Amino acid sequence: MVTLTCVAAALAVVPLVVILAYLMKQGAGSLSLDFFTRMPRPVGEPGGGMSNAIVGTLILIGIASAVGLPVGIGAGLYLAEHRGTRLANGVRFLADVLNGLPSIVMGIFAWQFLVRPFGHFSALAGGAAIGAMMIPLVTRTTEEMVLTVPQSLREAALALGYPRWRTSLQIVLRTALGGIVTGVLVAVARVAGETAPLLFTVLGNEFWSTSLTQPIAALPLQIFTYANSPYEEWHSLAWAGALVLILMVLIISLIARVVTRARHAGGHD
């Protein structure tokens, strides 16, 4: 039995190892400073990079955070502080359902309500779509982290004359902040690589654009386009793009771990 579970545990990380190794082999060759600083070149011209897509992805993550964090953290705080109410139970269930929603459905939905009415694709629509995907993740992590704050701390604040809202924000939320930051970073890492919602909302852009109301380039989309093209040099750029994307996610996860560890180290006396 131990052998079986041990084998299963080893198999669990095989996909990541294989993917990373293959990406390294295929993508590292095209990875250079140019990849981060240069614009895409037309077919046939060698060189060029994906600077617009990297910046575009960062902008999209910014918009998504602006949408997802306030709503997610606020909702999580409510779920934890009003546990057992009908609204809290309903919201918790629906957040779990939303969490399981296929991302392409989110994309179609965003297209219907954020793209069609305005007549054009935009960075805002895409950011909102992946921001909505962040909401259930952030909500549930925030709820769990707030629940770990001991009740005695709330009582101490109330007994000192803190109103309930200040107790929630200044004592409870602040105490749980380390864990919430970790959850937020995990959520960012999750949505950073989303492609399906972006296909319907930001479209992608061959040119440099940071306008929020215009189509914008994004790494997952650029990878999709380049990998589907018939050109050999675009294929290798797609590999490099995939490598950069996975490294971004890896770095975010590492930051999340460091933050978590710092919190635990500081929490003990």
Next chain:
Amino acid sequence: MTDAGERGTGVTLREPAPTTEHGLPPAMRVVGLHAYFGSNHAVRDVSLDFPTHEVTAIIGPSGCGKSTLLRCLNRMHEAIPIARVEGKVFFHDADIYAGGVDPIALRRHVGMVFQRPTPFPTMSIRDNVAAGLRIMPGKKPSRAAVDEIVERALREAALWDEVKDRLKASATMISGGQQQRLCIARALATAPHVLLLDEPTASLDPISTQKVEELVYELRKTMTVIIVTHNMQQAARVSDRTVFMLAGEMIETAPTRVMFTTPSDERTEAYITGRFG
């Protein structure tokens, strides 16, 4: 119920106590108080006075309602969703359960320290002590003024010498006994009229316990202290008056020396002599 108290006032206190002859009205007065947790009737028809500038100890076996009674005095009882209170509690002649009374404002005047130390872990030692000041209504005190109040509160809590060189350190970096005195300093910083202590030494070592007891003894010069304790020696050491509770009812209240030498109720005597509880 207050008969026993009037009989002994001013006669039975041990030290030359400057506060006994003040003739002030009681700081707090409980009249016909009932407290419930759902269907559990935790405090049953309690009426008593808490004299100003005295230390009143509430003793009794576990589950007798002494902590619940204490929590009714700053309206913390109602912070629990299924809790309910009936009756009147007067703080300086005003019924704190009357309509229009803001429990938040009340709690700034009636401070509380809990059984386990509850420093705010995200704040420094200094900011913990200043926590109550930051939410006071009106103009924000200057940095220098806050520093002054923090030092005074820490000195009153007998903690200043131990932490004065690391006021910016996290409050979780000091020992449990120091944390508890920090919580007392935090409660003192807003200069409350009444301080409620809910078994403040239950989780402390003997030396820390002694420090807290000495502190309580000093505090009655400036405020009214009500302390819940399961430790009868502690009640005898620190308090001017003692209240004995059993199964939600107040059995007896008397000056501490009277209570511990000649209790008038046989149940009090049985408890004090260790026959139950």
